[in-house]
Amino acid sequence: xxxxxxEPGLLxxxxxxxxxxxxxxxxxxxxxxxxxxxxxxxxDAGETLAVLGESxxxxxxxxxxxxxxxxxxxxxxxxxxxxxxxENLLAVSEQRRTEVRAQGVAMIFQxxxxxxxxxxxxxxxxxxxxxxxxxxxxxxxxxxxxxxxDVVRIPHAxxxxxxxxxxxxxxxxxxxxxxxxxxxxxEVLIADEPTTALDVTVQAQIMDLLAEIQTERRMGLVLIxxxxxxxxxxxxxxxxxxxxxxxxxADAVSLYRMPGHPYTAxxxxxxxxxxxxxxxxxxIKGLPPSLLNIPPxxxxxxxxLMAQDLCxxxxxxxxxxxxxxxxxxxxxEELVRSV
Amino acid sequence: xxEPLSSxxxxxxxxxxxxVKHFPVRVGVxxxxxxxxxxxxDGVSFDxxxxxxxxxxxxxxCGKSTLAQVLMRLEPPTAGTxxxxxxxxxxxxxxxLRRLRRSVQIVLQDPYxxxxxxxxxxxxxxxxxxxxxEVAPKGSxxxxxxxxxDVVGLNPExIxxxxxxxxxxxxxxxxxxxxxxxxxxxxxxxxxVSALDVSIQAQVMNLLGELQSEFGLSYVFxxxxxxxxxxxSDRVAxxxxxxxxxVGTEEQIYSNPMHPYTQALLxxxxxxDPTVRGQRQVIRLEGDVPSPVDPPSxxxxxxxxxxxxxxxxxxxxxxxxxxxxxxxxxxxxEERSVVP
Numbered sequence: 001x002x003x004x005x006x007e008p009g010l011l012x013x014x015x016x017x018x019x020x021x022x023x024x025x026x027x028x029x030x031x032x033x034x035x036x037x038x039x040x041x042x043x044d045a046g047e048t049l050a051v052l053g054e055s056x057x058x059x060x061x062x063x064x065x066x067x068x069x070x071x072x073x074x075x076x077x078x079x080x081x082x083x084x085x086x087e088n089l090l091a092v093s094e095q096r097r098t099e100v101r102a103q104g105v106a107m108i109f110q111x112x113x114x115x116x117x118x119x120x121x122x123x124x125x126x127x128x129x130x131x132x133x134x135x136x137x138x139x140x141x142x143x144x145x146x147x148x149x150d151v152v153r154i155p156h157a158x159x160x161x162x163x164x165x166x167x168x169x170x171x172x173x174x175x176x177x178x179x180x181x182x183x184x185x186x187e188v189l190i191a192d193e194p195t196t197a198l199d200v201t202v203q204a205q206i207m208d209l210l211a212e213i214q215t216e217r218r219m220g221l222v223l224i225x226x227x228x229x230x231x232x233x234x235x236x237x238x239x240x241x242x243x244x245x246x247x248x249x250a251d252a253v254s255l256y257r258m259p260g261h262p263y264t265a266x267x268x269x270x271x272x273x274x275x276x277x278x279x280x281x282x283x284i285k286g287l288p289p290s291l292l293n294i295p296p297x298x299x300x301x302x303x304x305l306m307a308q309d310l311c312x313x314x315x316x317x318x319x320x321x322x323x324x325x326x327x328x329x330x331x332x333e334e335l336v337r338s339v
Numbered sequence: 340x341x342e343p344l345s346s347x348x349x350x351x352x353x354x355x356x357x358x359v360k361h362f363p364v365r366v367g368v369x370x371x372x373x374x375x376x377x378x379x380x381d382g383v384s385f386d387x388x389x390x391x392x393x394x395x396x397x398x399x400x401c402g403k404s405t406l407a408q409v410l411m412r413l414e415p416p417t418a419g420t421x422x423x424x425x426x427x428x429x430x431x432x433x434x435x436l437r438r439l440r441r442s443v444q445i446v447l448q449d450p451y452x453x454x455x456x457x458x459x460x461x462x463x464x465x466x467x468x469x470x471x472x473e474v475a476p477k478g479s480x481x482x483x484x485x486x487x488x489d490v491v492g493l494n495p496e497x498i499x500x501x502x503x504x505x506x507x508x509x510x511x512x513x514x515x516x517x518x519x520x521x522x523x524x525x526x527x528x529x530x531x532v533s534a535l536d537v538s539i540q541a542q543v544m545n546l547l548g549e550l551q552s553e554f555g556l557s558y559v560f561x562x563x564x565x566x567x568x569x570x571x572s573d574r575v576a577x578x579x580x581x582x583x584x585x586v587g588t589e590e591q592i593y594s595n596p597m598h599p600y601t602q603a604l605l606x607x608x609x610x611x612d613p614t615v616r617g618q619r620q621v622i623r624l625e626g627d628v629p630s631p632v633d634p635p636s637x638x639x640x641x642x643x644x645x646x647x648x649x650x651x652x653x654x655x656x657x658x659x660x661x662x663x664x665x666x667x668x669x670x671x672x673e674e675r676s677v678v679p
Contacts, residue, residue: 054536055507169627170399199398199563201624204607208623226537229609233616252613270541272570274608275678277589280545281570284538287506 014086015042016220017066017105017188022080024061024244026291027073033291035061037244038080043188043220048211050231050252051224053241056288059224062241063190066222067107068097084188102133106186110193112173116165122149122176123161129183148179152209171202178209188220195230207234228271232256237324240264243289243299249318250325258336260319260327262304265335298329306331350425351386352524352557353410358383358419360402360409364632375632379405381581382419384658387525392551392558394572394589396565396604400628402581403561407529410559411445412436423525441471444518448530450510454502460513461498464488467520474521487516490553492546508539515546519554527559532567544571565608569593577601580631580639583658587665595674597667600640606677619679638669646671 024036036058043049053059064070066082068089082089084104089097109115117125126148127141136144142161149157152175165173174194181189191210195203211234214221225231231238231252238255240248240263248261259265269282286303289295295302301311310330318326321336329335361376380402387393395403408414410421412428421428423439431439447453454463465484468475475483485495491512502510511531518526528547532540548571550556562568568575569589576586577598585598596602603622610619624643629635635642641651650670658668 054538171627200565200607201398201603202627203609204621204623207609227609228537228611232611232613233609235613256611256613267537268611270538271611272541272544272566274566274569274593274605274610277569280548281541283541283545287508287539288536 014083016044016085017222018042018081018083019062019066020081020083022062022065022082023078024058024065024070025076025078027076028292031292034294035075035244035291036065037294039241039244039246040080041239041246041249043222045187045220046214046218048214048221048223048234048236050235050238051222051241052226052228052231052238054226054288056243056291057241058244059241060192063107063192063222063224066105066190067101102129103184104186105188105190106181106184107190107192108174108177108181108194110196112170112177112197113165115177116173118165121162121164122168126161126176126180126183129180133184144183145179148183149176151182151213152176152179154179170198171205174198174202174206175209178206178213182213182217185217186219188222189214190222190224192224193226194223196225196227203230210234228268240267243294244291245299245328247300247328248326250321250327251323254323254325260321260325260332260336261300261329262306262331262335263300266303266305300329306335352389352424353387353559354420354422354425355386355410356384356420356422358406358409358421359417360405360414361417378581378631378634380409380416381631381634383578383581383583385576385583385586387557387559389524389557390551390555391574392560392572394568394575395559395561395578396563396568396575397578398563398604398628400580400631401578402631403578404529406578407445407527407559407561410527411443412439437471441474441521442523443525443527444521444523445527445529446511446514446518446531449534450507450514451534453514454510456502459499459501460484460488460493460505463502463513464516464520467517471521483520484516487519490519490550491516492542506539508535508543511535511543512546515543515550519550522554523556525557525559527561529561530563531560533562533564540567547571565593565605577604580628580634582639582668584640584669585665585667586658587667591665593678594676595664596677597661597664597672597674598640598669599644599646599671601667602675602677603643608678610679615679620677622677640669 019039019041022036022039026033026035039062041049051059077090084100089100123145126145130136130141130144146157146161149161154160154172154175168176195206235252237251239246242263248264250260266284270284272281284303289299297313298311298316301307316328316330318328319332320326321332358380359382360380361378363373364375364377365371366374397403409416428439461484464487465480468480484498488495493512532543535543560571572589574588575592576583579600585601596605603624606622626643629642637653637655638651641647656668656670658666660666661672
């Protein structure tokens with residue numbers, strides 16, 4: 001699969017961050033788990049790409065591969081490229097990689113409590129990178145850290161900067177993590193389930209904050225989530241993942257209006273609604289496949305209501321549906337037409 | 340305390356009145372002394388009718404899981420009563436208490452930690468029969484367990500497997516089978532689907548619905564996901580800092596919420612429709628939930644409420660019906676539609 005967003009014949013600037021046909025395996029005692037099977041996506045400055053998928057679909061592993069923090073072994077990158085401003089990060093030195101990790105692409109994690117170090121103050125953890133990367137003195141770094149906590153709207157920042165993570169509430173910790181990720185002014189921010197552990201009112205605050213910071217700094221944002229509601233609120237484009245593949249790639253409005261892959265459609269149908277009490281929910285029968293043993297053909301075919309013989313043998317690749325949309329379904333055109 | 344909203348059906352199976360559960364905050368190593376109380380549940384009253392589902396929603400720390408623990412009689416209450424079929428559950432002893440344990444069961448949130456990894460599915464689901472042998476005589480237990488596995492949609496052939504051989508959704512089915520084993524009247528579901536993926540969550544929610552109509556179960560359904568609660572509940576109670584702030588039918592709570600907290604909660608739920616982006620009115624609450632050790636005076640929500648006046652700090656609003664509508668604990672309760 002090639003990059004879907006570039007029109008042929010045109011050679012514009014490369015996207016800010018680009019994952020191109022990435023393959024990752026986990027070599028475990030039980031066998032080889034094919035965790036990523038040709039994942040491609042890209043994000044540009046000021047743009048929000050949502051990566052949507054259920055547990056085990058490979059959305060977080062892709063992010064860890066971009067950051068270069070996969071556990072190797074068991075993880076092995078077996079193919080593909082990750083390009084930042086056109087430079088393949090899988091081919092550069094560890095030193096260059098660290099530079100990109102610091103100033104190019106930053107990441108925030110779902111569980112802020114375990115991502116922060118409990119024995120250092122929040123301030124120290126923000127200042128550390130400022131001192132190491134930018135050569136600031138302790139005093140300069142402290143001033144900057146307080147500013148950053150102000151940016152993420154932590155009240156009493158000059159007092160809070162001296163506190164430890166356990167003294168912060170869940171929402172405050174996530175704010176502190178965002179402050180930390182912004183310290184070196186990254187061009188792309190990867191947010192891996194940033195609000196999943198938070199209550200809905202706090203989630204709204206954090207999503208607002210992320211959107212605001214992104215617009216202000218024209219950052220690229222890769223939002224990894226399983227929440228179809230959060231995606232609908234912020235995403236420009238959406239990549240839906242299943243069994244280590246991107247099964248659908250579309251802009252937010254058309255994806256919700258007419259899903260181009262049976263998996264996306266089924267996922268939307270299985271959501272309970274807030275605006276009315278429904279009857280029985282539609283479900284997706286069965287379970288996602290084991291990555292040790294992905295079924296031949298389309299990985300979704302054992303659970304798909306539209307599956308035909310073709311689906312059991314041939315792996316579907318990107319069917320173009322217009323408007324920059326693609327779907328990895330043999331019957332994508334029929335599906336979209338039927339809506 | 341006023342009478343909570345009751346539906347017109349026969350007498351309730353569970354009557355909860357002014358239930359209070361405080362946990363002492365102790366300091367010191369050798370000479371421990373109490374410096375305060377965590378007011379986890381602080382005066383909760385409701386009725387649960389036969390065959391009904393009462394949803395309990397609220398954010399973390401609002402006391403909904405402590406409420407479940409007290410309803411199960413796993414924790415003694417600080418004050419208040421819970422009556423099951425007319426009898427005070429905290430006064431029961433011996434054989435009567437055992438019968439209560441049969442009648443009220445719980446399904447827990449995390450299917451990964453709530454099943455003993457060293458027991459087979461057959462042992463897990465059959466264990467209640469060891470404690471209550473009158474329900475199933477020894478010879479018939481395996482058959483009973485197989486039936487239960489079949490009822491919750493698991494393969495009865497898998498009776499000898501261990502929990503780690505099942506996925507999250509299947510494990511939650513095992514937990515449900517265990518809860519069903521003694522033919523209970525009431526099941527307390529404490530966040531039963533929040534650890535599951537969307538596609539699996541729908542399967543388990545459908546199962547809970549089917550079991551309810553098949554066995555005439557009553558559910559106390561505790562969850563933080565407002566859409567999930569609406570889907571399964573007949574009536575809904577909204578909790579904030581240990582108190583019910585609003586209670587009503589599912590339609591009343593979601594279409595005409597009266598309490599500012601309910602309105603804020605509902606408006607903050609992201610809607611899975613990008614075309615309404617930026618057009619919805621979202622009520623943004625400032626700050627975090629105050630500590631339950633030292634809740635605000637008067638109305639507990641006043642520190643985050645945009646309607647707060649002096650009276651809110653001085654007098655605590657009761658959970659009563661003001662004018663039309665349904666009970667809500669706000670001096671300035673007013674209907675407002677926030678769900679698009």
